[in-house]
Amino acid sequence: MLFKDAHNNFLNYLEVIKNKSPRTVEQYDRHLNKFESYIIDKLEKSLENFKVKDIVLEIAEWFRSYLYEKNRTISIKTANAYMITIRSFLKFLEKKWHKSMSATAIDLIKAEERHVEFLNEDELERLFNTPDTNTLIWTRDLAIMECVYSTWLRISELTALNISDINLKRREFAVRWKWRKVRVVYLTKHSAKLIENYLEKRNDHLSPLFIRHNIKKENIDILEDEKTRLTRFFITNMVKKYANKAFILKNISAHTLRHSFATTLLSNWADLRAIQEMLWHASITTTQVYTHVTNKKLKEVHSKFFK
Numbered sequence: 001m002l003f004k005d006a007h008n009n010f011l012n013y014l015e016v017i018k019n020k021s022p023r024t025v026e027q028y029d030r031h032l033n034k035f036e037s038y039i040i041d042k043l044e045k046s047l048e049n050f051k052v053k054d055i056v057l058e059i060a061e062w063f064r065s066y067l068y069e070k071n072r073t074i075s076i077k078t079a080n081a082y083m084i085t086i087r088s089f090l091k092f093l094e095k096k097w098h099k100s101m102s103a104t105a106i107d108l109i110k111a112e113e114r115h116v117e118f119l120n121e122d123e124l125e126r127l128f129n130t131p132d133t134n135t136l137i138w139t140r141d142l143a144i145m146e147c148v149y150s151t152w153l154r155i156s157e158l159t160a161l162n163i164s165d166i167n168l169k170r171r172e173f174a175v176r177w178k179w180r181k182v183r184v185v186y187l188t189k190h191s192a193k194l195i196e197n198y199l200e201k202r203n204d205h206l207s208p209l210f211i212r213h214n215i216k217k218e219n220i221d222i223l224e225d226e227k228t229r230l231t232r233f234f235i236t237n238m239v240k241k242y243a244n245k246a247f248i249l250k251n252i253s254a255h256t257l258r259h260s261f262a263t264t265l266l267s268n269w270a271d272l273r274a275i276q277e278m279l280w281h282a283s284i285t286t287t288q289v290y291t292h293v294t295n296k297k298l299k300e301v302h303s304k305f306f307k
Contacts, residue, residue, distance in 0.1 A: 001051060001052050001053075001093075001098050002047070002048075002049075002050065002051055002052075003036070003039070003047060003050045003051060003052055003054075003055075004036070004047045004050075006052050006089075006092075006093060006098065007029075007032050007036070007089075009092075009096075010028070010032070010089055010092050011025055011028065011029055013092055014028060023156075027081075027085075028085050028088070028089075031081070031082050031085035031086070032085065032089065034067070034082065035063060035082075035086065038062075038063050038066045041066075042062065042066055043059070052093055052098055052099070052100045053098075053099045053100055055090070055100055055101055056101055057101060057105050057106070060083070060086055060101070060105075060106050061106075063082075063083075063086070064079060064082070064083060067079055067082055076109045079109060080108045080109055083106055083108055084108070086103075086106060087103040087104075087106050088103070090102065090103035090106075091103045117250055117251065117252055117256050117259060118256060118259040118260040118262075118263040119248065119250070119252065119256060119257070119260045121264075123246070123248050123250075124149070124260060124264075126246040126247070126248065127145065127242055127243060127246045127248060128142065128145060128146065129246075130242045130245045130246045131145075131242060133197070136198075136201045136202070136213055137213050139194070139197055139198045139201055140198050140210055140211075140213070141238055141242065142194055143191070143194040143195045143197070143198045143210070144158070144210055144230075144235060144238070145239060145242070145257060146188075146190060146191040146194050147187070147191050147194075147195065148254060148257040148258060149257040149258075149260060149261050150187065150188045150190070150191045150261070151185045151186070151187060151191065152185075152258050152261045152262070153175065153185060153258070154255075154258065155232045155235055155236070155254045155255060156232055157175045158209075158210070158235070159208075159210070159229060159230050159231060159232060159235065160175070161173065161175070161208070161209040161210070162207045162208055162209055162225075163199065163207060163208070163209050164207065165209070166187075166195070166209060168187075168192050168195065168196050171186060171187040171188070171189065171192045172184055172185065172186050172187065173185055173187075195209070198210075204223075206223065206225055206228050207225045208225055208228060208229040208230070210229075210230050211228040211229060211230065212228050212229075212230060212234070215228065232254070235254045236253045236254045236255075238254075239252065239253060239254045239256070239257065240252065240253070
């Protein structure tokens, strides 16, 4: 079977049979496109006659070297992600009885233990006290940061929210998670009030819950929703800006607020399984990355009873 045909069949399989999200399918497609570029550039072969049975271990390993050659700053995590795609592709071929090499032949690079950056109570207080809520933009920004911190939302989920999605009286809203799954998220009284204050200051017809405000008044009536919706990149830069103003020296992103939510719960002895449910981690192993926070607490308890 030709590689390019198997490529398309694999994407259809991910979307239709495995029910993967569009974002996930796009990532697999991007990785396989890079593999195709490698076949053409380095192997000097045409996709018109390159077959899946032509993939051997040496070719897969050389592909990893090709990635580093194209981008010397590529991280181990990113390089492994490409190789995981190739392994998934090979497993698909095996499932469909197409002759190819075994996916288990491809090893991943051993990565360093994941380090999670988070803010402590003092840093959180400084961050949330930085915005001046007398202005529309700062009212929005504070509402965003409090919303992410208190609801443990992923940034992509937050940017996708529309005003109609949220019930401020019940202080809850539903978000799509992992493509077609839906979960209910609850707001604190404080974050709900901040969102309400922000919406009261707005004077537009636009649907997104949070929008950009560098808009000329004469153009606002003709703007479309998606052209004003905030991006993940914008929110991450916004959080970094306020962190710098608050003299927080850590290299943080918007996702750091989600990490901080989890570590705050753990440091107050919340159950790890409960945190797993709230963060919507499929595996408890993912949640366990936060347990470093409890080490000092455990030491305090041990010292209290064993002098």
